[in-house]
Amino acid sequence: MDKLEKQLHAAPRKLTYILTITAITVMVMLWSLTAMNFKDVNSSGLGIMLNIFKGILNPDLDLLFNLTNKGVLYLLIETLAVAFLGTIVGAILSIPLAFMSASNLVPKPVSWLVRFLLIIIRTVPFIVYGLMFIRVTGPGPFAGVLTVGLISIGMLAKLYVDAIEELDTGVLESMTSIGCTTFEKIRYGILPQLLSIFTSISIYRFDMNLRDASVLGLVGAGGIGAPLIFAMQSYKWHQVGSILIGLVVLILIIEFISNKVRSKLING
Amino acid sequence: MYDKLFPPKKILLSNGKVVHKKRSRAPFITILVAIAIYLSAYYTEFSFYTIFTRIHNFFDIIIAMMPPDWGYINHLWKPLMDTIKMSLIGSLIGAVLVLPLAVLASVNIVPNKSTAAIFKVILSLIRTLPTLVTALIATFIFGLGPIAGSIAILIFTVGYVGKLLYEQIENAEMGSFEAMESIGMTRFQAFRYAIFPQVLPSYLSTSLFCFEGNVRYAAILGFVGAGGIGLLLNQDLGWRNYSGVGMTILALVVTVFIIEQISEYFRRKLI
Numbered sequence: 395m396d397k398l399e400k401q402l403h404a405a406p407r408k409l410t411y412i413l414t415i416t417a418i419t420v421m422v423m424l425w426s427l428t429a430m431n432f433k434d435v436n437s438s439g440l441g442i443m444l445n446i447f448k449g450i451l452n453p454d455l456d457l458l459f460n461l462t463n464k465g466v467l468y469l470l471i472e473t474l475a476v477a478f479l480g481t482i483v484g485a486i487l488s489i490p491l492a493f494m495s496a497s498n499l500v501p502k503p504v505s506w507l508v509r510f511l512l513i514i515i516r517t518v519p520f521i522v523y524g525l526m527f528i529r530v531t532g533p534g535p536f537a538g539v540l541t542v543g544l545i546s547i548g549m550l551a552k553l554y555v556d557a558i559e560e561l562d563t564g565v566l567e568s569m570t571s572i573g574c575t576t577f578e579k580i581r582y583g584i585l586p587q588l589l590s591i592f593t594s595i596s597i598y599r600f601d602m603n604l605r606d607a608s609v610l611g612l613v614g615a616g617g618i619g620a621p622l623i624f625a626m627q628s629y630k631w632h633q634v635g636s637i638l639i640g641l642v643v644l645i646l647i648i649e650f651i652s653n654k655v656r657s658k659l660i661n662g
Numbered sequence: 663m664y665d666k667l668f669p670p671k672k673i674l675l676s677n678g679k680v681v682h683k684k685r686s687r688a689p690f691i692t693i694l695v696a697i698a699i700y701l702s703a704y705y706t707e708f709s710f711y712t713i714f715t716r717i718h719n720f721f722d723i724i725i726a727m728m729p730p731d732w733g734y735i736n737h738l739w740k741p742l743m744d745t746i747k748m749s750l751i752g753s754l755i756g757a758v759l760v761l762p763l764a765v766l767a768s769v770n771i772v773p774n775k776s777t778a779a780i781f782k783v784i785l786s787l788i789r790t791l792p793t794l795v796t797a798l799i800a801t802f803i804f805g806l807g808p809i810a811g812s813i814a815i816l817i818f819t820v821g822y823v824g825k826l827l828y829e830q831i832e833n834a835e836m837g838s839f840e841a842m843e844s845i846g847m848t849r850f851q852a853f854r855y856a857i858f859p860q861v862l863p864s865y866l867s868t869s870l871f872c873f874e875g876n877v878r879y880a881a882i883l884g885f886v887g888a889g890g891i892g893l894l895l896n897q898d899l900g901w902r903n904y905s906g907v908g909m910t911i912l913a914l915v916v917t918v919f920i921i922e923q924i925s926e927y928f929r930r931k932l933i
Contacts, residue, residue, distance in 0.1 A: 426747035439803040475702035535706035609794040
């Protein structure tokens with residue numbers, strides 16, 4: 395047996411392992427298929443799909459460029475405002491929570507408790523918060539702002555904590571050694587390290603919040619979601635088309651800007 | 663531009679040299695953000711007064727959820743399982759469908775640059791639409807129920823895994839690919855034996871991570887009638903059956919936690 399053949403036979407045989415994984419995957423797939431009920435799928439769906447495409451290809455231009463508060467532009471600005479203000483509210487509320495769950499700053503039980511709270515906040519679907527805040531403020535974009543603020547906390551606080559725990563403490567030690575006061579240490583030692591990371595994380599979350607804000611209208615919490623669902627339910631596909639086009643363009647623009655700003659923040 | 667409007671401060675050093683200190687951009691950015699906050703508050707009718715006088719309604723609902731209605735779990739099994747099944751099937755099919763798309767979007771595998779660019783645009787357009795909107799459209803095409811939800815999750819998975827996968831393929835080590843091509847293998851064979859084994863672990867790990875997130879998403883798809891536990895949440899919140907909502911949320915938190923633990927275990931094994 396030459397060297398090459400030996401090497402070939404030495405390769406680990408993972409056939410049984412791969413077969414087991416495949417069998418499990420197929421079983422899981424079959425189990426999942428039991429939930430699917432194909433009797434509601436019929437040919438009328440195909441017609442609707444064609445109508446949707448037609449609507450997107452000839453959008454209702456009147457609605458798209460209408461400047462009153464029924465037009466797509468106004469609704470997009472409202473959605474943007476909900477996402478922006480919500481992110482600001484969330485970012486402000488996250489800062490104390492993040493410091494309270496940083497294990498190098500507070501006692502362990504406190505940090506665990508806050509972390510547990512954050513996990514719960516993250517897991518509850520955001521639409522549930524939307525429905526709860528509507529009981530506080532009444533339907534409208536204000537409920538959307540509070541919802542977006544609350545859902546942002548879960549992720550923002552978690553990422554802030556990571557930044558806080560990775561803080562370079564060498565800088566602080568050297569500042570102590572040259573006799574800086576606590577205020578000076580925070581201002582020149584901690585703030586410059588955290589500010590750019592916190593801003594970058596918040597902008598990333600703003601990007602996500604814009605998508606969430608655009609569907610909060612489904613429960614009446616302002617933004618472009620409500621007109622979208624009304625247009626769909628009344629089968630006005632041209633209006634649906636113009637709303638979708640507006641939404642996609644807005645999301646793409648914001649994603650582009652946020653990527654630019656974030657890479658500038660991180661790379662200086 | 664900014665430096666022209668506000669010329670840099672000149673500082674005369676003790677050795678006679680003049681250095682320029684750029685003006686801080688902080689005041690400018692602060693003013694911009696303040697204007698944006700003011701406008702947003704105006705458009706969204708933000709008011710602290712409403713928060714302070716009515717926020718107790720929010721906590722009243724949470725308190726009403728507090729002892730969850732334990733017996734309610736009997737109603738929850740089917741929608742909860744439907745939620746998991748929807749995200750499983752959507753993630754599985756989506757993760758398989760994305761493979762050819764991601765390969766076609768990678769510049770280093772596809773010889774034609776514009777083909778790769780077109781597929782990248784398609785993937786980013788798919789990523790733009792919020793899942794709930796896709797689900798809503800899917801309910802019109804496939805009828806109310808878990809199928810619409812699975813389709814929405816499938817589409818989201820394609821967008822999300824697709825982007826990460828083509829980035830991994832583009833960053834893969836190309837040496838062995840070129841060597842295999844040079845000894846006369848086809849591009850497909852070279853991809854299969856040189857690139858695929860490199861990206862496989864991270865591809866599986868990304869798909870698992872996406873599945874975790876999909877379970878959370880599947881929980882809200884019911885709000886637009888696309889199956890799963892969301893429908894129940896919507897109804898109970900409407901009927902103010904808050905102890906039932908509490909139980910639903912508890913069940914959801916536990917389910918998501920278990921799935922995250924399992925998936926995290928496998929992801930750690932993969933990488």
